[in-house]
Amino acid sequence: MLWLLLVLIIFIFQTGTILLFEFRKPSKAVAWLFILFCFPLIGFVVYYFVAQDYQKRKVVRKAGSQLFREFRERLWAQTKVIENVEQMHNPHFKHQERLFNQLIRMSENPLTGCNRTRVLTNGEETFEAMLTAMEQAQHHIHVEFYIFRADEIGKKFQKVMIRKAREGVKVRFIVDGVGSYNLPYSFIRTCNEAGVEFHYFLPPFFATLDRRINYRNHRKIVVVDGTIGFVGGINVGDDYLGKYPKVGFWRDTHLQIEGDGVYFLQNVFLSDWKLASGERLMDVNLFPPHTCTGDEEVQILSSGPDQVWDTIQELCFGALTVAKKRIWITTPYFIPDPGIYEALKLAAVSGIDVKIIIPYQSDSKLVHLASLSYVQDLLEAGVEFYQYRKGFIHAKVVIVDDLLGSVGTANMDMRSFFYNFELTAVLFATSALKRLSADFVEDISNSSKIDLNVFRRRPRSQKIAEILTRMLSPLL
Structure with missing residues (x-):
């Protein structure tokens, strides 16, 4: 009986620990308690390593904020x-x-008024635009991706980076240690030998041991000479060009x-470079003065352990609550938090046109089942769901009325x-919204309601699987 008492004490301790650290996020606590119930000891070990890392999160946030403050005066000027x-x-x-105040107060990045944007549809158009810009670089090229593959398109990027580095252009290259864990060392060595500075955001070997594994860098950034930049859903790989038979056509934005x-x-x-390499770059030429060539308003929002607010979630929630006519969403994975879920339901009940495009076939069975678990209740509230049939849809787009x-x-x-380090560009210009809307309508035509x-x-059996995966949804 003594061993039963010991097991009970350990279980109570584990349960209490999870409740103590996760009391602000009940859904996450329930998910971990479910895992703990199924796998009492292993579940807690996994929780310790991947679920919470508050001290390191504070350090990450402090490093990012310090770097931002050092450049703030120059950027604002x-x-x-x-x-x-x-x-x-x-x-x-x-x-x-109200929404405007939310946008400018919850982010360190201001809403800017001198921009020209171009919506890039799918991999071919995106890669061509990126490579063209990189070929024209004179001072620096900054490249950061969650997934970077050493396949045909990856080698094209490598060749351009190497050639520009040999020409004297400063090339800095970051990939996520989990997303790009299988990037060959020979690929990296070739880059380094040519003068390309490469760093993993979290090295793949340590990623399995480091408690920061739960904070993955999901950002995709290319910046050339501080004058042209790219952000969106596309990583670097042939699958984003539709060249993997198992995936087929890849739809992205x-x-x-x-x-x-x-x-x-x-x-x-x-900020990410500082966290990955330890180097604080203070070169003022990274922020060159520019001539205003457009009048589009754009705000860059980042979220993750380096931010005080869950900025992107709060933007979504704030925008959904002011919608009057339409909410159109495209997402490959649909696992909304309770706030977003209720906002969508209330919007649909009140008569707003709420349409959501998700994949028909996903690259993650668990996530797909968890996504479907939210569908029935929202359908009953009046939300329209469409499953993309032409291939796999990976775009991450939100359109609210004609506002943003x-x-x-x-x-x-x-x-x-x-949890992830994320990044989004918020667009307000009617021309950009028309292009996003046109793409959305086109995607609807390739989907089944x-x-x-x-x-x-x-x-x-599917309903049961959906229920079980939904319990894990905060962790997927």
Whole structure:
């Protein structure tokens, strides 16, 4: 009986620890308690290593904030900062003072007014634009991806980076240690020998042992000469060109920015570089003065352990709550937190046009099942779900009325909202919103609408699987 008492004491201690650290996020606590119940000892060990790392999160946040403050004065002096809602060109935004205040107060990055953007659809257009910009680099090239493969397109990027490094251009290259764990050492060595400075955000060997494994760098950034930048959903790999038979056609969205917004893409890269390499880059030439070539408003929002706020989640929630006509969302993984879930439900019940495009076939069975667990209740509230049939849809786009649209790296899931290092560009110009809307309508035409009555009749085994995976959804 003594050993039973000991087991009970250990179990109570483990349960109490999880409740103590996760009391602010009940859904996450429930998920970990479920794992602990199924795997009493192993579950707690996994929790210790991957679920919480508060001290390191504070250190990460402090490093990013210090770097930002050092550049802040220079950035503000060179940027057309939108300081009040009356300065917005978008006429639909004139009466959105509450949302405007949220945008400028919850992020260190301002809403900027001197930008020109280009929505890039799919891998071919995106890679061509990136490589063209990199070929024209004179001072520096900064490259950061979650996934970078040493395949055909990856080697094209490598060749350009090596050639520019040999020409004297400073090339800095970051990949995530988990997302790019299989990047060959020979590929990295070739880059280093040519003068390309390479760093893992979290080295793959240590990623399995380091408690920061739960904080993955999901950002995708390219900045060239501090004047042109790219952000969006596309990593570097042949699968993003539809060349992997198992995946097929790959539908994605990326964004090219010229103007003020590039400064803040640059600042995010420099913060990540500091965390990956330990080097604080203070070269003022990384933020060159530029001539205003556009009048589009753009705000760069980053979220993750380096931020005080869960900025991207809070943007989504704030935007959803002010919608009057439409909420259109494209996401490969749909695991909303309770706030987003309720906002979508209430919007649909109130008569707002809420449409969500998700994949028909996902690259993650668990995530796909968890996503489907949210569908029925939202369908009953009036949300329309569409499953993309042409291939795999990986775009991360949100459009709210004619107010704003976002293109970035964050999925509509709790991992992106609360754990990963993420990045999104918020667009306000009507021209950009029209392009995003046109792409959304095109994607709808390549999708099948989920019928509520048919969905209710899905197999019982699938319903059970959805329930089980939903319990794990805060961790997926």
